[in-house]
Amino acid sequence: MSKTDILIIGGGPAGMVAAGTSKQYYGTKSVTVIKSNKHSLVPCGIPYIFGTMLDGVEDNMIPCGARSQKMGIELIIDSVTTIDFDAKSVETIDNGTIEYEKLIIATGSIPKKPTNIDNYDAKGVYYVPKDAEYIKRVYDGVKDLETIAVIGTGFIGVELAGELAESGKKIHLVGSRLLKHAFDPEFSEDMESLMLGDGIEFYKDRRTVAINIDENGHANGIVLDSGAVVACDGVIMATGYEPNNTLAEESGLSMRQYNTIYVDEYMRTAKDDVFAIGDCAEKRHFITKRGVPIMLASTATAEARVAAANLYKINVVKSFSGTIDIFSTVIDDICFASAGITEEDAKKQNISSTSTVVVVDDKHPAKLPNSSKQTVKIVAMKSSGIVIGAQLIGSKDVGEMINILGVIIEKKMSVYDLLNLQVATHPLLTSAPTNYPIVQAAQNIASKQIGL
Amino acid sequence: MSKTDILIIGGGPAGMVAAGTSKQYYGTKSVTVIKSNKHSLVPCGIPYIFGTMLDGVEDNMIPCGARSQKMGIELIIDSVTTIDFDAKSVETIDNGTIEYEKLIIATGSIPKKPTNIDNYDAKGVYYVPKDAEYIKRVYDGVKDLETIAVIGTGFIGVELAGELAESGKKIHLVGSRLLKHAFDPEFSEDMESLMLGDGIEFYKDRRTVAINIDENGHANGIVLDSGAVVACDGVIMATGYEPNNTLAEESGLSMRQYNTIYVDEYMRTAKDDVFAIGDCAEKRHFITKRGVPIMLASTATAEARVAAANLYKINVVKSFSGTIDIFSTVIDDICFASAGITEEDAKKQNISSTSTVVVVDDKHPAKLPNSSKQTVKIVAMKSSGIVIGAQLIGSKDVGEMINILGVIIEKKMSVYDLLNLQVATHPLLTSAPTNYPIVQAAQNIASKQIGL
Numbered sequence: 076m077s078k079t080d081i082l083i084i085g086g087g088p089a090g091m092v093a094a095g096t097s098k099q100y101y102g103t104k105s106v107t108v109i110k111s112n113k114h115s116l117v118p119c120g121i122p123y124i125f126g127t128m129l130d131g132v133e134d135n136m137i138p139c140g141a142r143s144q145k146m147g148i149e150l151i152i153d154s155v156t157t158i159d160f161d162a163k164s165v166e167t168i169d170n171g172t173i174e175y176e177k178l179i180i181a182t183g184s185i186p187k188k189p190t191n192i193d194n195y196d197a198k199g200v201y202y203v204p205k206d207a208e209y210i211k212r213v214y215d216g217v218k219d220l221e222t223i224a225v226i227g228t229g230f231i232g233v234e235l236a237g238e239l240a241e242s243g244k245k246i247h248l249v250g251s252r253l254l255k256h257a258f259d260p261e262f263s264e265d266m267e268s269l270m271l272g273d274g275i276e277f278y279k280d281r282r283t284v285a286i287n288i289d290e291n292g293h294a295n296g297i298v299l300d301s302g303a304v305v306a307c308d309g310v311i312m313a314t315g316y317e318p319n320n321t322l323a324e325e326s327g328l329s330m331r332q333y334n335t336i337y338v339d340e341y342m343r344t345a346k347d348d349v350f351a352i353g354d355c356a357e358k359r360h361f362i363t364k365r366g367v368p369i370m371l372a373s374t375a376t377a378e379a380r381v382a383a384a385n386l387y388k389i390n391v392v393k394s395f396s397g398t399i400d401i402f403s404t405v406i407d408d409i410c411f412a413s414a415g416i417t418e419e420d421a422k423k424q425n426i427s428s429t430s431t432v433v434v435v436d437d438k439h440p441a442k443l444p445n446s447s448k449q450t451v452k453i454v455a456m457k458s459s460g461i462v463i464g465a466q467l468i469g470s471k472d473v474g475e476m477i478n479i480l481g482v483i484i485e486k487k488m489s490v491y492d493l494l495n496l497q498v499a500t501h502p503l504l505t506s507a508p509t510n511y512p513i514v515q516a517a518q519n520i521a522s523k524q525i526g527l
Numbered sequence: 528m529s530k531t532d533i534l535i536i537g538g539g540p541a542g543m544v545a546a547g548t549s550k551q552y553y554g555t556k557s558v559t560v561i562k563s564n565k566h567s568l569v570p571c572g573i574p575y576i577f578g579t580m581l582d583g584v585e586d587n588m589i590p591c592g593a594r595s596q597k598m599g600i601e602l603i604i605d606s607v608t609t610i611d612f613d614a615k616s617v618e619t620i621d622n623g624t625i626e627y628e629k630l631i632i633a634t635g636s637i638p639k640k641p642t643n644i645d646n647y648d649a650k651g652v653y654y655v656p657k658d659a660e661y662i663k664r665v666y667d668g669v670k671d672l673e674t675i676a677v678i679g680t681g682f683i684g685v686e687l688a689g690e691l692a693e694s695g696k697k698i699h700l701v702g703s704r705l706l707k708h709a710f711d712p713e714f715s716e717d718m719e720s721l722m723l724g725d726g727i728e729f730y731k732d733r734r735t736v737a738i739n740i741d742e743n744g745h746a747n748g749i750v751l752d753s754g755a756v757v758a759c760d761g762v763i764m765a766t767g768y769e770p771n772n773t774l775a776e777e778s779g780l781s782m783r784q785y786n787t788i789y790v791d792e793y794m795r796t797a798k799d800d801v802f803a804i805g806d807c808a809e810k811r812h813f814i815t816k817r818g819v820p821i822m823l824a825s826t827a828t829a830e831a832r833v834a835a836a837n838l839y840k841i842n843v844v845k846s847f848s849g850t851i852d853i854f855s856t857v858i859d860d861i862c863f864a865s866a867g868i869t870e871e872d873a874k875k876q877n878i879s880s881t882s883t884v885v886v887v888d889d890k891h892p893a894k895l896p897n898s899s900k901q902t903v904k905i906v907a908m909k910s911s912g913i914v915i916g917a918q919l920i921g922s923k924d925v926g927e928m929i930n931i932l933g934v935i936i937e938k939k940m941s942v943y944d945l946l947n948l949q950v951a952t953h954p955l956l957t958s959a960p961t962n963y964p965i966v967q968a969a970q971n972i973a974s975k976q977i978g979l
Binding site for chain 1: 540543544547548551552553554555556569571572575580581582586587588589823824825826827828829830832833836839842843844845846847850851853854855856857862864865866891892894895896922923924925926927928929930931933934935937938940943944946947948949950951952953954955956957959960961963966970971973974976977978979
C-alpha cells in the first residue's frame, strides 16, 4: 500500500498538464501519474509520422520521463483495475493499492470500431489510437503498401490521407464532405479541390459497408454503399473515438451522454475529491450547454488547468463556460481554421444567426512577395450580434488568427465590440489596417443595424 | 458653392476608412474626401520601397481613385484653407466653398524636423512623410548612394535601415536602443544582435548634433554628441512625426496636449457635427487616460470606424476605451510584436505590475521542419492579474498572435481568465496544447496567488 497526494490516471496531454500544473501550484504535494505505456505520442502529430516531415514514430514522441522527473512528478507505468471512492484508493496490476487525497481521471479516448462493417478488424485494417506501440505497428504495416483506403473524413482521416499521398502512396478516401463538423460546405469544397490530383481519390458521401479480405484474411479492398469495390493493400480506419471509460463506469461513477463522466464547471465528478478531464469527461456546448462529443487536446489541457487550479478550493471562478470547437489544419500548404459553430450547424440547431465572408490580401501592399488571399467567415447572432463562429483560410498565420476569434467567442463579444478593435498590422505580416478582415466582417454584419 | 453630406479632410488610412464606412452605413448620403495628392502610399509600406521586396514607389501605392469610384465616394484633389464651423463649410484653393452636414478632420501627421540639429534641412537630408511625390524624390535621391546615415530608432528608422542595408548600402544608424517605446531592453538587445553585421553600424544611445555639408551644401557626414564625425553620402531623418493641425488650430478648434485636436470617446470635437480621427486627434492611454503621442494607422482606422458608426447618432456604445500601442515588425526575418505597456514603462508610470517570459517551440513536435522558438512576455497588474502588456518574438504567426493579446488587453482580461482559454493548436502551425505560451505565461503569474 502506497500513498500519494494527487493521483492522476492517464498520461496524455490532459493528465500531464494536470500533473505539471498541480506541481506548480502545490509544490509540497506529491503528484503521481499512472500511465499504461512508457512512451507518449504528440496525439495530433500522428498523421505527420506518415508523411515526409518526420522520420518515423520516434520523432513524434514526448520525453515525458525527463520532464516529469525535473518537475518532481512520479510516473508509474501500470494499469488501474478499480477505484474505491470510499477508501480513496485505486488498485493497480503491478503496484498494488495506491491511496490518494485528490484523484484526477484522464483516461482519454480510444478508436471507435465500426462493428457494422464486415471484417472491420481483419489483418491489414489499422486504427489510429494514441498509443506509441500500436502506431509503430501501423507505421511498419503500411510503409511498403502502394494503395491504402482511408475511411473517415474528419481531421485524422484528412491529414493522414494527405500525408500518405505526400509520401507517394495512392489513397482512396471515403466519407462525407471534408471536415464537415468544423467547416461549412464551401470550405469543404475548397479543401476537396486542393486534395484532388495529389494521388488521392475521394469517394464523397459514400459509406464503406464491408472490407474484402484475401485467402490469408488480409484486407485487399473495400465495398462501398454504391456497390463499388475499390482494391487496396491496406485500410486505415479514421472513424472517430469514444471515451475510454470502462474503469470509471465499472467503479461506479455517474455517466452522461456519449458515455462521458459527469463533471461540473470545475471538472469535479459526483464523487468527493475526484475530478475528470479530457476526452473521458463530459463536454457542454458553449451556446446550448447540451452534451457534445468534442475530443481535442487543447480542450483537454484547458480542463486540466481548471481542475488543477481548483483541486483544494475554488481559486478561479470560471470565466468561460462551455466547450467551443477550435481547430486548425493544413491541406496542401493552405491553412484552414475554425472556431465555434458553423453556419450549417447553427441552422440545424435552430439558432438565429447571420454571417458574412471577407477576402483580403494577407500582406500590404499585395505586391509584396508571398502575399496571398485570406478568407474570414464570421457567424453571429442575428439579434445581439454576438459572434458564435468563425472559419478562416490562409497562410500559416491563420493558425494564430483563429485564436483571436476563440477569445472573441469565449468572451461573448459582439460585432459591435469589434468595430473599434485595435489591431497590429504590418506590411509583411498582416492585411492592411484599412481592411483587417475580422473588423471588416464585423462591420458588414453591424451595417445591417447601423444607419439612418 | 457646393454641398456634400459627409465631408472628410484627408485621404490617408483614417480618411479613406471613414469614407468607406460612412458609405456602408449611410448609403443615401453623399461622401466627399478632399486630399492634397492624387496618389496615396501604404504608410507602413514605405520602408519596403527601399529594399529588395518592392519595385519602387509605384508598387506601394493604393488605388484610391478606382476604389472610391466603386463605392460612390467623391475624391477632390485640393487643399482646405479654412473651416467655418458656424456656416458649416470649408474654403478650398481650387474648389471654392464646400458646405457639409458632418465634417471629419483626418489631416494626419508630418515629420517633426529637429531644428536643433545644424543643417537639418540641407540638400541630401531626407525626411519620411507619407507623401508619394516626396518619397519618390527620396527614392531617386538615395538610389545611387553608398553610405547613408539613418537618424532615429523607432519603427521607421529601424525598418528603413534594415531595407537599405538589404539593398547593399552601408548604413550608420543613430539613436536610443531599438524600438524602446514598444519593447523592453532584452528585446531591443535581441534586435540589435540580429541587425549587427548586416551592413549596419549602430551608434547606440548617441545623439546627432549636426550634419556636415560639402561646398555645394550637400550633406556628407553627421556629428554625434560624442564629438565623432561619421562620413556619409546622405541622411535620412526618422525622427518622429507631429500632428498636421495648422488648419484645425487656425480655424479655432480646441487643442490638447501634443498639439492634438480634443475629441470625446466617439471622436467628436468641441464643435457640433465635427469629428477628428487619426494622427491629428487626441489619444488617451488605456490605463491612465492621459494624453499619449501614439500615431498608428491601425489606431487611426479604428477611430475612423467609431466616428463613422456614430456620425448621426450614438449607435455603438464604445466597449474599448483608451489607445493601446499595438505593433509588429520584422528584423532579419525574425518577427517582433508588442501590445500595451512594457515592463520598463509600467515602472516609469508607477504601475504595480508583474511579468513572466515563456519560451516554447512554435511547432509540435519540435522535430517538424521549420520549427523555431517563440518568446512570449506578459506584463500584468500585480493585484488583479489584469493583463496590461505583451511582447513576442517568433516567426510570422506572431503578427496575428499579438492580436490575441490585443483583445485580451482591450477587454481587461486577467491571467485568471486565461487559465482556461481554449486555443486551436496544430503540429504544423502552433506550439503544443500542453504549453501554449499565452496560457503558460498566465499560469506562471497566477501560480503566485493559487496554492494551499
